[in-house]
Amino acid sequence: MKKFFIYSLFVLYPCVFVFHTALAANSCPAATPAQLNELIANAKPRKLIFFSSWCSDCLVHLNAPETRDDSIVFIASFDKPGRAEKTLDKLGLQVKHCLYDNGITKLYGIKKVPTEVDLPSFQNVTR
Amino acid sequence: MNFFVRFFVSFISFVHAIQALGCASCGSGGDDPLILYPNESFKYYLGVSRAGGFKTLDPSGKSGIDGGPQFKDTYHLSVGKSINESAFVTFLLPYLSNRKNGEYKTSTGDPIFSLRWTALMPNIAEPLVPQVQLLFSYKYALARSLYDSQYPRNLLDVFGNGFSETRIGLDVFWGMREWKYGFAHTLQMPTARYFPGAHVELGLGMRSTVLVGFGQTQWGKVLMGLNREQRDQTRTNGELVSQSESFNYSLFTTADWIVAPLDAMIRATVSRRGLEGFHNQNTGQSVSVTLAWMQALQ
Numbered sequence: 001m002k003k004f005f006i007y008s009l010f011v012l013y014p015c016v017f018v019f020h021t022a023l024a025a026n027s028c029p030a031a032t033p034a035q036l037n038e039l040i041a042n043a044k045p046r047k048l049i050f051f052s053s054w055c056s057d058c059l060v061h062l063n064a065p066e067t068r069d070d071s072i073v074f075i076a077s078f079d080k081p082g083r084a085e086k087t088l089d090k091l092g093l094q095v096k097h098c099l100y101d102n103g104i105t106k107l108y109g110i111k112k113v114p115t116e117v118d119l120p121s122f123q124n125v126t127r
Numbered sequence: 128m129n130f131f132v133r134f135f136v137s138f139i140s141f142v143h144a145i146q147a148l149g150c151a152s153c154g155s156g157g158d159d160p161l162i163l164y165p166n167e168s169f170k171y172y173l174g175v176s177r178a179g180g181f182k183t184l185d186p187s188g189k190s191g192i193d194g195g196p197q198f199k200d201t202y203h204l205s206v207g208k209s210i211n212e213s214a215f216v217t218f219l220l221p222y223l224s225n226r227k228n229g230e231y232k233t234s235t236g237d238p239i240f241s242l243r244w245t246a247l248m249p250n251i252a253e254p255l256v257p258q259v260q261l262l263f264s265y266k267y268a269l270a271r272s273l274y275d276s277q278y279p280r281n282l283l284d285v286f287g288n289g290f291s292e293t294r295i296g297l298d299v300f301w302g303m304r305e306w307k308y309g310f311a312h313t314l315q316m317p318t319a320r321y322f323p324g325a326h327v328e329l330g331l332g333m334r335s336t337v338l339v340g341f342g343q344t345q346w347g348k349v350l351m352g353l354n355r356e357q358r359d360q361t362r363t364n365g366e367l368v369s370q371s372e373s374f375n376y377s378l379f380t381t382a383d384w385i386v387a388p389l390d391a392m393i394r395a396t397v398s399r400r401g402l403e404g405f406h407n408q409n410t411g412q413s414v415s416v417t418l419a420w421m422q423a424l425q
Contacts, residue, residue, distance in 0.1 A: 091252045
């Protein structure tokens with residue numbers, strides 16, 4: 001019994017933790033406007049959601065059922081690199097498309113979070 | 128002579144903290160009314176306030192002679208610039224107007240340069256972890272003080288306490304949920320000054336704030352807080368001035384309304400200094416009302 005306890009403490013629990021983390025691990029690589037346009041062209045998403053880890057209102061947008069929709073691109077903005085992934089992981093959310101803003105907000109005039117942009121209108125703006 | 132020194136110390140403390148700025152981040156520990164969120168890179172603040180109902184409180188807390196103005200109007204201009212997502216600097220320049228019986232004098236007040244660094248960012252996934260900000264500010268004694276007054280009869284030309292001051296502080300705020308609360312502490316270190324015949328050192332000061340409030344990002348927030356200000360004894364020519372330490376308790380209420388289309392906010396603050404029922408000493412009582420407009424331009 002004692003051995004099982006020690007075994008579970010040092011081996012089993014870390015394995016479960018690593019497995020859980022791996023399952024929930026999000027990735028939000030830094031993306032330029034050009035890279036965003038490339039993603040839009042390839043994945044044909046229907047909406048962009050700009051969010052921050054410190055923005056309390058963003059939680060509503062992140063927790064909305066539609067965020068499970070693969071056709072949404074999340075863009076971590078006005079934040080430190082790496083915080084968006086950690087936040088999504090802690091919230092237990094797994095999003096398909098997540099980018100870290102590298103000039104997107106500046107180019108498209110996004111000044112606050114949360115901001116939702118329907119893609120057709122966004123594409124109009126870029127033109 | 129002793130009475131004069133005590134009155135002098137009371138008045139210095141009174142003038143020093145006559146303006147009770149409600150709350151900042153909020154946050155509370157700063158004299159800077161302007162706070163930049165991580166998405167804002169340049170912001171300005173315009174405020175107007177009127178303080179009145181002045182009474183001077185002596186070392187025993189009793190009302191003393193108040194020879195100063197009836198009203199003090201203050202116009203605040205503050206601008207803030209972000210350094211990165213975690214830090215920003217602000218510059219505050221007050222312009223004051225003292226009024227009494229139809230007479231008035233105006234002057235620029237003491238400018239304040241501030242730096243705020245967010246050591247711990249709030250996170251929507253961890254609402255119980257507070258935002259922790261470290262503050263640094265420097266107030267330059269530009270305005271005329273009691274020492275330089277040319278109107279000892281009504282002190283209408285006294286707009287500052289005459290001492291430059293360095294301040295460091297800590298501001299802790301739980302703001303991720305609708306009910307918000309926080310506390311702040313600021314240490315105030317004045318610079319000694321030479322005046323004709325006297326080397327005056329104000330004592331170290333400490334301001335502590337606790338606050339609670341309710342807010343939603345769509346419309347704004349309402350906060351109520353209590354400030355406690357303390358200043359150690361003054362030294363004149365190296366000698367401690369007896370009973371010169373000061374205490375002041377103030378209550379403030381602040382309401383913020385968000386003007387979303389303009390990325391702006393309207394703030395109203397009502398503050399009562401020298402709160403009844405608390406131990407106030409060598410300080411003053413007053414009521415002030417402040418209206419402010421702040422807007423992020425970038």
